[in-house]
Amino acid sequence: MSDTVANWTPGDDAMVENAIRHGADRRELLRMMLAGGVALSAGTAILGRAGAALAAEPVKGGHLKVAGFSASTADTLDPAKASNATDYTRCCSLYNRLTFIDGAGKVTMELADSVESTDAKTWTVRLRKGVTFHDGKSLTAKDVVFSLKRHLDPAVGSKVATLAKQFADVTAADDLTATITLAAANADLPTILALHHFMIVADGTTNFSKGNGTGAFVLKEFNPGVRSIVARNTNYWKAKGPYFDSFEYFAIGDESARLNAVLSGDIHVGANLNPRSLRIIEGNPAIAPFISKLGTYTDLNLRLDLAPGDKAGVVEGFKYLVNRQVIQKAVLRGLAEIANDQPIPSWNPYFNAELKQREFDPERAKSLFQKAGILGQEVRVVASDAASSSADYAAVLQQAAGKIGLNIVIDRVPSDGYWSNHWLKDAVGFGNINARPTPDILFSLFYQSTAPWNESRYKSEKFDAMLLEARGLLDQAKRKQIYGEMQAMVANEAGTIIPVFQSNLDGVSPKLKGLVANPLGGMMGFALPEYAWFGA
Template identity: 85%
Template structure:
């Protein structure tokens, strides 16, 4: 039973808290934990901890300071263009979505009162009454129609254009009813609408500098690449939260400096810390770890349309050259699960458990590189602090490469501008992908042939057709079978090397309360500012 307890995380605590909120009694909660393999005595302790968290009385007031890890002049307040944790943290404070994914991973309603369909193709959205934007206008179905359909406009440059292409049309039936018609059925639509990019903005908005949303904070100051300051929305429609008076968000690109800022009390949260920082955190009362088990990963991307990735065997060679166990145990300090070059983690119900794990096999890698004619050549590998742990990943790969005669040069680039200047552009380089709740979303954003974030330029008409087939399928067993085949295709054919799924580590002040892990990312799925309070 000790092993079961070792795997019980803050995310699991969140499941208990959410169940309490939904009215579950003590017997139902203990039964839920026993089914998960938790001992009765341990379950009682967890229940007490979750109950205390739920019952805690939030304090109002204070200035919340949060430091992320990356910022640039490309930072945006336009949800459609958001591309990293920095953008997500700001837009989650200013706007709301139709739906939300809670700490237990369940899709719940937010601005929508209900979303229903009889055929998974035509969906009726009923909006909550009495919701207003910061500038005073009431939320209506026209705002929903505009917010969703603008993702299809090429001029907008939406990061989820590939997902939005599922929208055949969105129209306002009346003030509080919108109708979404899809090109083809998709049973995942309510979950898709919970993604950060699908925040609802006011009808006709083209200037996002004011951050006019329905969210918990009002924008006071925004300097792209520098910082943002927001003040509490006292007319927030939810009636609870936010609790802090003001919220300041900025970036400290150096990880050590970010941790030291928490230790010194200069900030309340240092986001996305390197797992090696656990040694410092565990022995210091001035900072507490906030660990979120996610499907987040840092991956090595080898573009298939550029040298050396356009040579047969090069990508496969890298997949056998990566020592996944070293990355899991040494680089990530055990805060990770070994992965196999596809983006669906083992806890996802659609995970392909039959997909064979790749072993570290440098001799096989050498043979592949030799046939490709790249041994002895310089291969530049771009890494940055902006892509979590990528510098350490690069060092592990470089060391293994040197032993087989592959000359890898690590190009270390600054965090500032990495996402706009390097990611998706370098021939061999790293990315860092936040968790997504469904295979359809992951595949649509990252592997569909025309996806904006197709990191390795993987193109497969067969894969695209399977994506469409599975999307509208109501037979879950068949759907899982298709997603399993697609995972194998990505693992074997795409130019992305995914060594491990990382748990996210944020360093927080012990004075910060109300933290609950969320599957959409660190910092409570980037909604932290709305829910936390500062202990007096």
């Protein structure tokens, strides 16, 4: 596109659609696009596409086939135990949340009619009338009480138990009203309730194999590690959707095979493609790119309780040895934003813009490694296609390390079973973290001392105390100050290295309509099957 600046991507069409939905006029839209580096002629074309997309009438029918990038026998239909895109996608099709985050990042109501509080500590949740589970049971406040309280039971093994500890009590005031009392004030509660793990399940559920929810689809088949098939919920409570008759989800671990499956028409969505595939996709009529600018990242983790990360200076040395520009431009083909080893992206209102960007400095890394006594030693780095682009990241790191005398050996393991067998366990390895909408959620899940996904085993009493303090503040300036200091602590003290924030690339069939990027992840925040449709 000769008349556009390279930083505008096809996924930004969704941003324009969101702005139109929220009342922006043509002048405001053109001003927004010019600020993003789009020439007037290109902006007019984008407006035309967005207008056509919004004017398109959804069409019912068809069997949607989606391939993700990983699967294992640990796949689950229990929202509390969901831990990756595979689980989130299935749960989004079967269940609903009390609240929902739309494509513009705005919290909207889903099963709740309202979530209100006067002090950010005691919250009243009023439920929609007439909602039923797949088995015919009516939704009541008892289901909300059960769904939220079960995250506090250690036997459940909830992945958001740390977040749920805020729930001092959850009670049913009447059939359609629940009261959530927090241990301390948290203005972010409506956003927290929109996370995938807080899906509402039926009171007393212990067997999740049937996927009995209030969601858009009803479970027909679930074979962990293989595939799932769901069919349209004909009694769905929403006035619109879903539009597909059925939806099939499975994994194709090899990225090239996943791409080729879309190109051949065998599947309609190939999720989480490598940015290098963009060159194949662009201009090919058999496939279209669906790009979502998120806070998603692949991070290199050195456990601080295992060698070599337990030696002073080693983690800092690795942070100087990562060539972020090469990863951004060569590995990710520009579909990324330079990051600084902390998880809050620049578009977040709490981003610390004053934190000095760490530069690529191999000589400084060499000095630190010499003091730690690891030069000349072999350092095993575990990578996998399950952690997006991690093998390429590792190759960039290996090349830089070789020039200063550090012997990095890349152990590339299969996607199947990576999250259960390697993540959080290996001394040096990669994670792949989906976007989260608030600093509190990111810090609570990944950096608090007791966090279930504390990838580097970072522990700081000061950090934990600051997390609790910021959570209860209604003074946004003070809150931003505390979150800024916490970002600096993570960047300088934790064993996580976040080189860039990645834009998510899904390869989709041109037949698919209604696609809008969502801040909770690729594939419309993993809810694509409910909201998309096949064009006529």
